[in-house]
Amino acid sequence: MDADPYSPIAEPLPDRPARIGADAPTFETMGEEEISPEILGKRICDFDLKIEGRPLEKVIERFRTELVKRGITKLHPAFYLTDEWGVPEGTVAIGVPFYLADAMLLKVHKKKRAGLVEGESDEDVLRYLRHEMGHVVNYAYRLYTSEEWTRLFGSMSRPYTEDYHVLPFSLDFVRHLPGGYAQKHPDEDWAETFAVWLTPGLDWRERYADSPGALAKLLYCERVMESLRDAQPEVTSAQIDYDTRAIKSTVQEFYESIDLGEAKIPRSLDGDLQIIFARRHLDPLNTSPRLGDGSLLLKRNCDYLANSVYRWTGVDPTLVSPIVNHLAGRAAAFKMQYPLNERDEILVDLSGFLTALAMNYQYKGKFVAG
Numbered sequence: 027m028d029a030d031p032y033s034p035i036a037e038p039l040p041d042r043p044a045r046i047g048a049d050a051p052t053f054e055t056m057g058e059e060e061i062s063p064e065i066l067g068k069r070i071c072d073f074d075l076k077i078e079g080r081p082l083e084k085v086i087e088r089f090r091t092e093l094v095k096r097g098i099t100k101l102h103p104a105f106y107l108t109d110e111w112g113v114p115e116g117t118v119a120i121g122v123p124f125y126l127a128d129a130m131l132l133k134v135h136k137k138k139r140a141g142l143v144e145g146e147s148d149e150d151v152l153r154y155l156r157h158e159m160g161h162v163v164n165y166a167y168r169l170y171t172s173e174e175w176t177r178l179f180g181s182m183s184r185p186y187t188e189d190y191h192v193l194p195f196s197l198d199f200v201r202h203l204p205g206g207y208a209q210k211h212p213d214e215d216w217a218e219t220f221a222v223w224l225t226p227g228l229d230w231r232e233r234y235a236d237s238p239g240a241l242a243k244l245l246y247c248e249r250v251m252e253s254l255r256d257a258q259p260e261v262t263s264a265q266i267d268y269d270t271r272a273i274k275s276t277v278q279e280f281y282e283s284i285d286l287g288e289a290k291i292p293r294s295l296d297g298d299l300q301i302i303f304a305r306r307h308l309d310p311l312n313t314s315p316r317l318g319d320g321s322l323l324l325k326r327n328c329d330y331l332a333n334s335v336y337r338w339t340g341v342d343p344t345l346v347s348p349i350v351n352h353l354a355g356r357a358a359a360f361k362m363q364y365p366l367n368e369r370d371e372i373l374v375d376l377s378g379f380l381t382a383l384a385m386n387y388q389y390k391g392k393f394v395a396g
Contacts, residue, residue, distance in 0.1 A: 061134050070273040070280060075107050075127045082127055085148050089155045096224060097255045103162045104264035109273060109280075111144060111154050113161035119264040120158045124273070126151065131277070138281040140347035141329025142336065153221070157203055160220030164213065166259035169250065178243050179219075180212035191388050192340040198239030200230075204333075205340035219243045223251070291352045292394045296360075299353050302375045303362045318369060320362030324354035327373060334377055341384040349383065349393065 077083050086105055093099075101118065108121035125135040126145050136143055145151040169175045170182040192206030199208040199215060200222045208218035222230050223244055234241045275283065303320050324331075328350040332343035353376075364372050383393040 061137065065130055065134065066278040067276050069276050070124060071271050073128055073131065075124050075270045077105055077107060077122070077127065080127055082122065085151045089152055092226060093159070100257060101163065101166050101259050103159060106266055107270045108268055111158055113158050113165065114266060115165060116261060117263045117265060118162045118166050118259065118261060119266050120155065120162060124270045134277055140332045140343035142333055142343045153203065156221035156224045157217045159224065160217030161213065163220060164216055166261045167254055167257065168260055169216070170213070174246065175216070178246055179215045182212055184212060186211050190340065194338060197237040200234065200240045200244065204337035219247050223247045291349055294394065295353065296356050298379060299356055300360065302372065302379060303364055316366045317363040318366045320364055321354045321358035323369065323372065324350055324357055328354070331377060331380055335380045335384045339381060339384040339388055341387050345387070346380060346384060349380065
């Protein structure tokens, strides 16, 4: 069987050093070797985790410069390492995921979270920083207490839950972070709107010209930020109560504690998978076509597919990833093959198939509605 030269996932490069930032390992360059028990058994608080003197510091300095250029000079956020991105309400402190400060922990996170890395490069880290800065501005100036803010974004008192239903491409929301994040809660809607406004070089007026709801929010953001240019923030506290020094669990325990629900995989997917591969046609003029292994194609692209589905549906990659792995196992059982020159078409079919399953999960709570 010929190797599939078209797969976007290259072979591991063990001699290539792992780095954070613009040169960070990507889905293509990170190896697949097992994580050592020593790493998994070590407490997170015992790692040498810090921002200062690490690549993260340069990204944050770049972000500070970005803020100054946009006229945000009276508000000075603090940055610290914790379990996930976030801003404690009532503070101007931005929490940055600890795994971005250590190459090995970044690798563990990728494996445990089906390749989902919220900050896989300098530009991606900046994308999240812009979003979190939106929360900082909201809390520092108490924007959420105004009638106009509430009318545009909704009430801050609305329950905040991890489960939210995404309406893809809604004209009422901007799209910045993956997963339709602006639709999660009014606070996130504002933060996403602010992040789009803040993004250098982005002509948001043109991009959202035909999205009246989203455009109204952006125009409000521009107006309110201009009015706050010389205003001192009401909230300046950077006090935090949960940084990496407080994470006493081991790496293994930390990831085992993340409850992502359960994905039940119906047997009927076998038939759908067979249809996807069976519809591939062989060139009648090519009597010796190069064939790819369907199972290998799925395995190599598991993280890619799971994260692509997440971007447009908001369904966590660790729920979609078992579906892809299940399909890979079934493809192996049925010895499914495909012409290598039709690899892209296969991936398009698989992506659409998985997205349809994910939307079922969003609205029905299960991948196959019944």
